[in-house]
Amino acid sequence: MxxxxxxxxxxxxxxxxxxxxxxxxxxxxxxxxxxxxxxxxxxxxxxxxxxxxxxxxxxxxxxxxxxxxxxxxxxxxxxxxxxxxxxxxxxxxxxxxxxxxxxxxxxxxxxxxxxxxxxTVLTAPEMAVMAVGDSLQVSFGKLPLNADVFVTVWRRGQEAVVHWMPAEQRVLSVPGLQVAQYCVRAQTVLQDQHRSASSNEQCISIAGADAPWRTPTAVLLSVVFTAGFLFAVFWCVAHCHPDRCKTFFRKEPLPHSLKPDWVIQIPISPEDVELCERIQVCSDCPSEDL
CATH class of the missing domain: 2.60.40.10 (Immunoglobulins)
Structure with missing residues (x-):
């Protein structure tokens, strides 16, 4: 042993x-x-x-x-x-x-x-905030797998609103905001228990959406301008004097390089020439004795 x-x-x-x-x-x-x-x-x-x-x-x-x-x-x-x-x-x-x-x-x-x-140790998420019309667009860099992101948005002097977003989404849009300054911060969460530190708050001003009359007005002006231009073109063509039209629509001569400067001759052989003989026909001529 x-x-x-x-x-x-x-x-x-x-x-x-x-x-x-x-x-x-x-x-x-x-x-x-x-x-x-x-x-x-x-x-x-x-x-x-x-x-x-x-x-x-x-x-x-x-x-x-x-x-x-x-x-x-x-x-x-x-x-x-x-x-x-x-x-x-x-x-x-x-x-x-x-x-x-x-x-x-x-x-x-x-x-x-x-x-x-x-x-795992969760770090504060990296985010970028941008104003688009009357909306906030919050985008994130690389986020942990199987995590959620809680985005807190608040207006100065008002109560904050928390928005939830899965990590796979990467971009959060918050629409329908008033003309004011808004602040945003975010936090990564796992299993509703394990949380990261909050990101630094970022504040941005909302300028508001475009006035509702701008788009239809722009379309209407475009239609009127196009119709007026086409009407002027057709009117000029229909009422143009022939002599005046020639001054605007002159026919340019054909360039010399495109003119044919050759003579086409087809040779005919002597056998192909048609032989002709004059025959005199008269009714008063005496007939020849045979």
Missing amino acids: NLLLLVLLHFTHCVFALPAPSRVFVESVDMRHVLRWLPPQGPCGTAVLYSVQFQGEFELLVQNGNWVNAAECQLTSDPRCDVTIELGSDSDYSLRVRAKCGAATSAWTELSAPFNRRD
């Missing part, structure tokens, strides 16, 4: 001769999850390669504790791994990483505690 234990210890020492990565942690901001670690402290004559695995509640309970390889983080030299796709549900996940140097492979180093993506 002791001999077998010594063999196992020797085998384990040979397999895991390379020190394992240390200080494994998840850096999660705005639902983007990155696993990071410190490289192993030990000499290696070649590049150290890392592999990452994860285990969620499905793998733990349904697949009997199976570990799954992170597809984009197998034998990579970068001491970080983006596991946003792998952590695709609001369940607890365990993650682990190991190093490989040549033929030597380290032991797995696991997170000290399971990670849940609901623990």
Whole structure:
């Protein structure tokens, strides 16, 4: 038994001769999850390669504790791994990483505690506010997945109104505002509980919508102008004196380059010439005796 234990210890020492990565942690901001670690402290004559695995509640309970390889983080030299796709549900996940140097492979180093993506750090959303007629248009940059945005709009001296928008929408329009100055701020929310800090308020003045008479008036003026122009053209054509019309509509001579300056002659052979003979016909001429 002791001999077998010594063999196992020797085998384990040979397999895991390379020190394992240390200080494994998840850096999660705005639902983007990155696993990071410190490289192993030990000499290696070649590049150290890392592999990452994860285990969620499905793998733990349904697949009997199976570990799954992170597809984009197998034998990579970068001491970080983006596991946003792998952590695709609001369940607890365990993650682990190991190093490989040549033929030597380290032991797995696991997170000290399971990670849940609901623990991500939410930052204040980046927004831009623009006035369009009597509306406010609030647009956002990159927003966290599966998040909502609460946009608070208020007029100076009046009660604020909160508008809800899903993160996929990216642009919120608030119509029907009066001529005044309005202020806006926004906040990112997850599961109606986890909230980011509010963005800095931005204030903008609403000039109001265009007067209702401007559009039909512009259309009416365009129609009248077009009709008057066409009437003047047709009247000039119908009442134009021929001599005066010639001064306006002169016929330009054909350019010399387009005039034909050749003579077409068709030769006729002597056989094709028609032979004619004069015949005198008279009724008083004596007949010749035969």
